[in-house]
Amino acid sequence: MNLYTGQPNIPDIESFLAKSREILETKRLSNNGPMVKELECRLAEYLGVKHVVTVCNATIGLMAVVKLLGLTGEVILPAFTFIASAHVLQWEGIKPVFCDVDPLTHNIDACKVEGLITGKTTGIMGVHIWGRPCPHEELAALAHKHDLRLFYDSAHAFGTSYKSRPIASLEEISVLSFHATKSFNTFEGGAIVTNDDELARRAKLICNYSFEGEDNVTGLGINAKMTEIHAAMGLCSLDNHQQVLEHNKNVYMYYKQELSKIEGISLIDYPENEKHNYHYVIAEIDEGTFGCSRDTVHSSLKANGILARRYFYPGCHRSDPYKSLYPGLSFPNTESLCDRVLALPGGGGIDGFGQIDRIISILDGVRRIRT
Ligand code: T4K
Numbered sequence: 001m002n003l004y005t006g007q008p009n010i011p012d013i014e015s016f017l018a019k020s021r022e023i024l025e026t027k028r029l030s031n032n033g034p035m036v037k038e039l040e041c042r043l044a045e046y047l048g049v050k051h052v053v054t055v056c057n058a059t060i061g062l063m064a065v066v067k068l069l070g071l072t073g074e075v076i077l078p079a080f081t082f083i084a085s086a087h088v089l090q091w092e093g094i095k096p097v098f099c100d101v102d103p104l105t106h107n108i109d110a111c112k113v114e115g116l117i118t119g120k121t122t123g124i125m126g127v128h129i130w131g132r133p134c135p136h137e138e139l140a141a142l143a144h145k146h147d148l149r150l151f152y153d154s155a156h157a158f159g160t161s162y163k164s165r166p167i168a169s170l171e172e173i174s175v176l177s178f179h180a181t182k183s184f185n186t187f188e189g190g191a192i193v194t195n196d197d198e199l200a201r202r203a204k205l206i207c208n209y210s211f212e213g214e215d216n217v218t219g220l221g222i223n224a225k226m227t228e229i230h231a232a233m234g235l236c237s238l239d240n241h242q243q244v245l246e247h248n249k250n251v252y253m254y255y256k257q258e259l260s261k262i263e264g265i266s267l268i269d270y271p272e273n274e275k276h277n278y279h280y281v282i283a284e285i286d287e288g289t290f291g292c293s294r295d296t297v298h299s300s301l302k303a304n305g306i307l308a309r310r311y312f313y314p315g316c317h318r319s320d321p322y323k324s325l326y327p328g329l330s331f332p333n334t335e336s337l338c339d340r341v342l343a344l345p346g347g348g349g350i351d352g353f354g355q356i357d358r359i360i361s362i363l364d365g366v367r368r369i370r371t
Contacts, residue, residue: 002305006181007349011236019232035231048166049193051200054226058177058190062088069149073120078108079334081127086316098317100331110138123149130280133162158184161275168193183279186234248278248347264290281346291367300366309343
């Protein structure tokens with residue numbers, strides 16, 4: 001049986017079908033319907049934030065935030081992130097200024113941010129990679145000192161915390177992804193989250209073409225709305241989320257225990273004193289000690305029907321259009337991670353520890369053949 005990194009968590013099918021039926025019978029399919037309203041209310045409570053504005057996906061949500069914050073010129077972001085973080089800026093006519101990351105946390109290295117600030121810089125986009133928090137205090141201090149807007153791509157950070165604060169409530173505004181491959185999913189979807197009443201009001205407007213009332217358009221807007229069927233999936237996923245968290249943690253812990261017996265491969269840590277979704281099972285392979293490269297492991301797993309992912313190879317700065325637009329960039333920590341990291345099937349992709357044993361025995365086997 002094939003195993004995939006990123007296989008979705010499926011909530012109770014009967015509940016979802018009942019909600020789908022209700023949507024069809026009431027003929028309310030979109031435009032801030034009752035299921036979207038209910039989901040936004042329940043998510044605000046669950047995530048510990050004042051306002052949740054659901055969107056059709058996090059990429060569009062981030063584009064809306066870039067507009068809301070009035071960003072122009074240049075925005076600093078990590079080079080080690082999913083390409084959407086950079087595309088959002090470039091798409092909006094803003095130069096993404098890549099910054100190297102901390103090799104331990106995989107997050108943007110705050111010490112390297114200040115040197116990238118120019119007269120054109122208007123903002124910093126932090127990305128909570130794997131749901132582990134960015135160095136928030138340092139980034140907030142820099143933003144304050146240089147009068148920049150700080151916002152977060154929290155695509156991975158559903159339900160996680162930083163110093164016991166919900167990660168989604170750090171700084172003025174943040175965007176979560178509810179893509180099928182995330183721990184909480186609405187098929188496709190996401191949310192803009194904020195504690196600021198005015199930003200929330202403007203976010204809601206801008207995501208609906210900036211309509212205020214029936215025919216009064218108040219400015220530039222976009223269609224970023226979530227539909228009722230996506231919200232229905234969200235409501236069912238929320239009912240199921242505690243089970244997902246427990247399952248994810250068990251899967252992660254089992255991997256951790258078993259991989260600790262093999263030299264040269266380690267899993268990233270999720271500190272016990274914070275809330276995590278344990279969604280990403282991220283291994284780092286040290287070729288010298290392990291005995292073969294990450295790419296050899298990746299191919300061997302694939303040959304055995306196991307699709308692990310080389311997130312975020314080769315790094316934004318080495319992907320087009322960025323490598324052509326901004327040639328010659330080099331970020332040693334990002335590049336090293338791009339060569340070492342392997343996202344293993346976790347969460348919804350795993351039904352039992354036997355599957356993890358199989359993955360580990362393939363990993364171990366390939367190493368033994370090579371050494
Ligand atoms: N910022 C960051 C830091 C992000 O990571 C992302 C998205 C964003 C922003 C933007 O968020 P969205 O606009 O997407 O809301 C996935 C997702 O498409 C993407 O949402 C995610 N990050 C990124 C890290 O990964 P892939 O390339 O891994 O998906 P794919 O199609 O290869 O699927 C993985 C495996 O899961 C497949 O082998 C099969 C299985 N699968 C997948 C889907 C979608 C299923 O079994 N069922 C499914 O429905 O991109």
